[in-house]
Amino acid sequence: MTAGGATTRVVPIEDDSQIGQARRVAQALATELGFNETDAGRAALVATELCTNLLKHAHHGALHIRRIPGRNGSGIELIAVDRGPGFDPAQCLADGFSTGGTQGTGLGALSRQTQVFDIHSDSRGSVVLAQLYPRHASALPLRFGISQHALNDDPACGDTWHIALKGARVAALVIDGIGHGQEAERASLAGKAAFATAPFDEPSSNLMSMHQAMSGTRGGAAAVALYDANTGTLRFAGVGNIGAHLLTTEKSRGLASHPGIIGGQFRKAQVFDYPVGDSRLLIMYSDGLQSRWNLRDYPGLVHRHPAIIAALLHRDFSRGRDDVTVMVIALEAIGD
Structure with a gap:
């Protein structure tokens, strides 16, 4: 999927x-x-x-x-x-x-x-x-939520996202094209198309493929996460200002990205391995969302559906001066 x-x-x-x-x-x-x-x-x-x-x-x-x-x-x-x-x-x-x-x-x-x-x-x-869902369809085994909004409801959105599901593995991408409008959208869509061809490749290889695909565009920031529910591990690599956190019911751990611009000035990104442990959520977001939020300020929110969490973070922490994307993925066993 x-x-x-x-x-x-x-x-x-x-x-x-x-x-x-x-x-x-x-x-x-x-x-x-x-x-x-x-x-x-x-x-x-x-x-x-x-x-x-x-x-x-x-x-x-x-x-x-x-x-x-x-x-x-x-x-x-x-x-x-x-x-x-x-x-x-x-x-x-x-x-x-x-x-x-x-x-x-x-x-x-x-x-x-x-x-x-x-x-x-x-x-x-x-x-x-x-x-x-219509009668012939049903919900996916993966629980996730997305809240994505173009600045001033522009038809073109400079942010984009992609999720792939294969057995117990999930591959997730967030890209923020530089600026907003059609040129930012062109950059981010070029990166997403490259990622979608092989989403379960190594994150560093995927970022390099996106870098090549986004050359000649404005470029942008991007982050890739690979989650394996069977092993309980998360691999993460990011370039630029895509925020990412692993959250338990008690604390949040930020995931490390490197400075640079995909499609512009970029060196090979380091991939970091994180044990998921008792983490319940992976949250990734573009810089249209403020970074100073804490789910502990909302008792019980961590237990709600990821789409609820994404919409609430957008409601309370959108900067209102850029495109914004919030992706929330529940880190749990994935059904067949």
Whole structure:
């Protein structure tokens, strides 16, 4: 399995009219991905319910919409993001509970309409995740999350990413083309194409291949990680300012990159081997995200779905002056 490059579409939810817009965007994407009429209607229903709850309880926020890879086809990911007062997910998932005077079937019904459903909520706001697949497809055995956004919603994004899955092994790439816009996108896509031809090659060899492919472009920063769930090891190599961390429930360990520009000034990168041990997550991100974040400031977040974590980090730590990509991978046994 390989996947990569899908950006996140953000629909602001500030009044009732935008609920309809979010519903139409979700249904159109589902139809484009091969959902039948019933399943596309299910995606529209989930989008409507997420946005209705968001507007009712947080008064404003956004719905993040993205295509996600699956077995035998693609699915759709919907994430409601807000900075409201928060709520108790356990209570709100119980049918019959309501904080707004309704019948209280919203979140409980949503969880039954989706293949993947998760929530994080605290006093800083809430992130509610729903992933849906058409009847012929299902979720991948690898749990990961991506939040990728172009500066000012530009159609061209200078960041890109790629993930490959082979048995118990995962290969992950994040590239940040220098600057933003079409030329940055051209650089990053050239690097991704080189990586995708042989993602499980040695990281140093892959970086050299990307360097050659990105020559003549603006160049950029890149980082490659290889995770083997059977051996519990992670190999990592990076050039430039792609941040990377291994996280346990108690601490975070930064992964070392070398200075330089892939496609420009670049020396062979050293590959570092890290024992995964009790690490639960690998997080890689471009410099559109601030580096001074700590998941321990969000009790329980490390246990949530990686897509929840990626969306929350974007919500709270995006610099707002560059393209931004956040990739979160759960380091756990990978099913068949």
